Amino acid sequence: MExxxxxxxxxxxxxxxxxxxxGADAAASASSLSRFGAEAGxxxxxxxxxxxxxxxxxRMGVPTPKQFCxxxxxxxxxxxxxxxxxxxxxxxxxxxxxxENMETMKGIIQRYQHKRISLVEAGxxxxxxxxxxxKALAEDQxxxxxxxxxxxxxxxxxxxxxxxxxxxxVVTAAQEHGCSDxxxxxxxxxxxxxxxxxxxxxxxxxxxPDLWKVTYKRDLYAAExxxxxxxxxxxxxVMDTKEDEEHVGHxxxxxxxxxxxxxxVTSGQDLQQIILEQCYNFVCVNVMTSDxxxxxxxxxxxxxxxxxxxxxxxxxxxxxxxxxxxxxxxxMEKVMQIREFAKEAKKRNILLSGLLxxxxxxxxxxxxxxxxxxxxxxxxxxxxxxxxxxxLLVA
Amino acid sequence: MExxxxxxxxxxxxxxxxxxxxGADAAASASSLSRFGAEAGxxxxxxxxxxxxxxxxxRMGVPTPKQFCxxxxxxxxxxxxxxxxxxxxxxxxxxxxxxENMETMKGIIQRYQHKRISLVEAGxxxxxxxxxxxKALAEDQxxxxxxxxxxxxxxxxxxxxxxxxxxxxVVTAAQEHGCSDxxxxxxxxxxxxxxxxxxxxxxxxxxxPDLWKVTYKRDLYAAExxxxxxxxxxxxxVMDTKEDEEHVGHxxxxxxxxxxxxxxVTSGQDLQQIILEQCYNFVCVNVMTSDxxxxxxxxxxxxxxxxxxxxxxxxxxxxxxxxxxxxxxxxMEKVMQIREFAKEAKKRNILLSGLLxxxxxxxxxxxxxxxxxxxxxxxxxxxxxxxxxxxLLVA
Numbered sequence: 090m091e092x093x094x095x096x097x098x099x100x101x102x103x104x105x106x107x108x109x110x111x112g113a114d115a116a117a118s119a120s121s122l123s124r125f126g127a128e129a130g131x132x133x134x135x136x137x138x139x140x141x142x143x144x145x146x147x148r149m150g151v152p153t154p155k156q157f158c159x160x161x162x163x164x165x166x167x168x169x170x171x172x173x174x175x176x177x178x179x180x181x182x183x184x185x186x187x188x189e190n191m192e193t194m195k196g197i198i199q200r201y202q203h204k205r206i207s208l209v210e211a212g213x214x215x216x217x218x219x220x221x222x223x224k225a226l227a228e229d230q231x232x233x234x235x236x237x238x239x240x241x242x243x244x245x246x247x248x249x250x251x252x253x254x255x256x257x258x259v260v261t262a263a264q265e266h267g268c269s270d271x272x273x274x275x276x277x278x279x280x281x282x283x284x285x286x287x288x289x290x291x292x293x294x295x296x297x298p299d300l301w302k303v304t305y306k307r308d309l310y311a312a313e314x315x316x317x318x319x320x321x322x323x324x325x326x327v328m329d330t331k332e333d334e335e336h337v338g339h340x341x342x343x344x345x346x347x348x349x350x351x352x353x354v355t356s357g358q359d360l361q362q363i364i365l366e367q368c369y370n371f372v373c374v375n376v377m378t379s380d381x382x383x384x385x386x387x388x389x390x391x392x393x394x395x396x397x398x399x400x401x402x403x404x405x406x407x408x409x410x411x412x413x414x415x416x417x418x419x420x421m422e423k424v425m426q427i428r429e430f431a432k433e434a435k436k437r438n439i440l441l442s443g444l445l446x447x448x449x450x451x452x453x454x455x456x457x458x459x460x461x462x463x464x465x466x467x468x469x470x471x472x473x474x475x476x477x478x479x480x481l482l483v484a
Numbered sequence: 485m486e487x488x489x490x491x492x493x494x495x496x497x498x499x500x501x502x503x504x505x506x507g508a509d510a511a512a513s514a515s516s517l518s519r520f521g522a523e524a525g526x527x528x529x530x531x532x533x534x535x536x537x538x539x540x541x542x543r544m545g546v547p548t549p550k551q552f553c554x555x556x557x558x559x560x561x562x563x564x565x566x567x568x569x570x571x572x573x574x575x576x577x578x579x580x581x582x583x584e585n586m587e588t589m590k591g592i593i594q595r596y597q598h599k600r601i602s603l604v605e606a607g608x609x610x611x612x613x614x615x616x617x618x619k620a621l622a623e624d625q626x627x628x629x630x631x632x633x634x635x636x637x638x639x640x641x642x643x644x645x646x647x648x649x650x651x652x653x654v655v656t657a658a659q660e661h662g663c664s665d666x667x668x669x670x671x672x673x674x675x676x677x678x679x680x681x682x683x684x685x686x687x688x689x690x691x692x693p694d695l696w697k698v699t700y701k702r703d704l705y706a707a708e709x710x711x712x713x714x715x716x717x718x719x720x721x722v723m724d725t726k727e728d729e730e731h732v733g734h735x736x737x738x739x740x741x742x743x744x745x746x747x748x749v750t751s752g753q754d755l756q757q758i759i760l761e762q763c764y765n766f767v768c769v770n771v772m773t774s775d776x777x778x779x780x781x782x783x784x785x786x787x788x789x790x791x792x793x794x795x796x797x798x799x800x801x802x803x804x805x806x807x808x809x810x811x812x813x814x815x816m817e818k819v820m821q822i823r824e825f826a827k828e829a830k831k832r833n834i835l836l837s838g839l840l841x842x843x844x845x846x847x848x849x850x851x852x853x854x855x856x857x858x859x860x861x862x863x864x865x866x867x868x869x870x871x872x873x874x875x876l877l878v879a
Contacts, residue, residue, distance in 0.1 A: 298700055301702070305693055305696075307696070307706035307707075307709070307710055308706065310705065310706045310709030310710065311702035311703065311705045311706040311709075312702075313709070314702070314705030314706075314708075314709065315702055315705065416813070416817070417813075417816070417817050417820065418811070418812070418813025418814055418816055418817040419813050421812070421813055421816050421817075422811070422812050422813040422816075425812065425878070428878070464871045465871060465872065465875075467871060468869050468871025468872050472867050472869055474863050474867055476859045476860060476862060476863025477860065477863050477872075477877070480860075480875070480877050480878065481878070482872070482875050483820070483823070483875065483876070
């Protein structure tokens with residue numbers, strides 16, 4: 090069972106002629122371990138996944154094997170595990186890693202709190218690694234916490250963007266066609282060869298262009314940009330009082346909406362819920378105060394929620410400034426305390442910056458200030474650059 | 485004559501099985517227009533390039549055809565033209581664009597000062613577009629400024645990273661094998677098909693992994709990151725006096741070298757030469773003054789050089805600060821003038837920011853300040869974010 094992109098979106102890279110079929114690399118393949126269960130529907134305890142992750146990543150041009158290359162400081166394989174963990178009906182995930190990377194992998198599972206993962210030792214080839222994973226699932230040992238699955242999804246550790254619907258298609262097709270993973274015997278994962286030289290019932294399952302494999306350094310760049318874009322879509326604006334929300338909140342909300350997809354303004358009551366819904370960007374607006382009480386409260390909530398374990402969370406502490414009543418320098422000096430807060434927050438993967446927005450009485454000028462503020466907020470959220478934490482920006 | 489990646493680096497994308505050969509898409513093909521010249525060496529006036537650029541970019545998932553999608557605010561096709569223009573022995577570059585994009589394309593050529601470019605109208609297919617380009621080169625009209633070439637390189641408008649050595653290989657192979665562009669007749673650019681169904685002398689020329697095609701949105705992200713990385717390698721640190729250069733310059737140079745590849749410290753005499761060598765990043769250090777005289781001089785030189793026509797140039801105006809003699813707020817207020825300078829500079833594609841570095845007497849503390857400054861400088865250069873111009877950052 091192999092996965093390819095949909096008909097309309099062929100691959101763009103020039104393929105090497107002599108290894109043309111390599112371009113048709115398997116994205117995921119499913120093998121039905123037990124024929125008895127093959128006819129059954131996608132049942133609760135029937136599916137496991139095996140991730141061969143023993144590669145050395147020599148094509149990447151970097152010393153680290155590609156599955157361990159960091160994206161926003163987190164290893165690539167952790168994103169792939171996250172994508173599979175989200176799928177509740179995948180009961181077990183077996184990762185095959187080389188002996189030398191076993192401790193690294195254990196560290197990743199612990200740090201990013203991955204669940205339902207078991208480790209096996211990788212073989213000398215990708216196929217041997219898959220075989221070791223399947224063997225671990227098939228073994229009928231007492232005290233073994235792995236349950237024998239009906240269908241096993243084989244998924245590359247370096248395809249982080251796999252979606253549930255595609256995985257479901259693979260599993261359903263495996264159940265309908267009773268495909269076996271003959272790859273192991275033929276030493277190739279290519280559907281073409283399988284169809285030509287064997288009697289295996291292979292079927293091409295339509296994938297999506299998102300299902301690409303991180304191979305070159307440019308793919309890491311692309312993956313980082315995609316991940317940044319995904320977590321930058323939602324922003325929550327916390328206003329310190331109800332009245333301020335009316336006054337400035339709607340104006341800011343409207344402008345932020347031109348730059349970001351989902352903007353939610355709150356006065357704080359439903360913050361817990363918003364954090365639970367995985368919003369990774371917060372703007373804490375302190376309309377007339379220059380202290381950090383509200384920001385500190387927000388930082389505590391984010392920290393307690395474990396939200397920043399998987400992604401760096403951006404928090405921007407906004408302070409309004411009336412030039413006429415307080416000199417800019419004085420205000421800046423006060424708000425500069427943010428540097429100390431930011432250093433502490435960084436340890437918990439929270440990227441904190443300050444933003445001073447000029448607050449004139451005249452509506453037109455206020456809108457202009459807010460517009461500049463919006464540009465800065467948007468840049469901070471989209472770039473997510475830890476080199477600029479603790480800075481006090483001025484709009 | 486087709487180009488594929490080298491043997492060791494196959495494509496990573498899953499290939500659609502029914503259109504498997506599409507994965508072997510031509511990166512560039514060369515046709516010898518005149519057989520008489522085919523045996524000759526790579527002569528000065530013998531080579532032209534045709535760029536089919538009539539595509540609609542529907543796979544990209546964005547409304548703009550991909551060749552016109554902006555990377556650092558400049559259309560992708562301009563990067564491809566720049567890559568070909570750099571090759572002095574390519575005498576003419578013919579771009580085939582649709583009638584509706586003709587004015588856009590003329591605007592791009594003018595704005596980015598491209599040379600040796602002629603435009604022809606694109607056909608309904610890629611092959612018709614190539615044909616129109618070849619026809620323009622073959623026509624023997626009086627007053628026609630195009631010279632009849634021996635070899636024509638066909639190059640996709642959406643492969644911006646082509647290097648001279650690869651182009652030379654294609655031309656040499658075309659001359660040796662006398663390959664004709666039979667693609668036009670067969671309606672496919674695939675070497676496999678050409679070899680199988682025709683008697684054309686086709687040869688696979690090894691390309692490089694850099695020769696990839698921008699197809700999906702993720703490829704645009706990757707291209708932007710690659711371009712940013714390339715122009716972020718060199719930084720020039722301009723110190724205001726010779727003595728300061730001794731004192732702080734070496735320290736800063738040493739730290740910047742841990743983040744960026746080429747760091748050049750100057751007191752200004754050879755600035756013109758450094759600009760000519762295409763350095764896109766400048767740090768202007770004003771050790772004890774808070775005015776912008778030096779920065780303004782640098783901005784003027786960058787502007788006059790036309791350096792910022794192709795890429796946004798980053799200029800960071802660094803000011804040192806002795807907390808004990810001048811209050812932070814007062815210094816900040818003074819340096820905040822940078823916002824006005826930055827607005828003006830942005831119009832000329834120069835991204836100006838300010839950086840205040842704490843300057844204590846104690847060596848250890850000074851090094852700590854400079855280290856923080858280095859992190860910020862590096863972040864500004866690598867991100868090249870126009871949303872953060874005119875800001876005064878503090879290290």
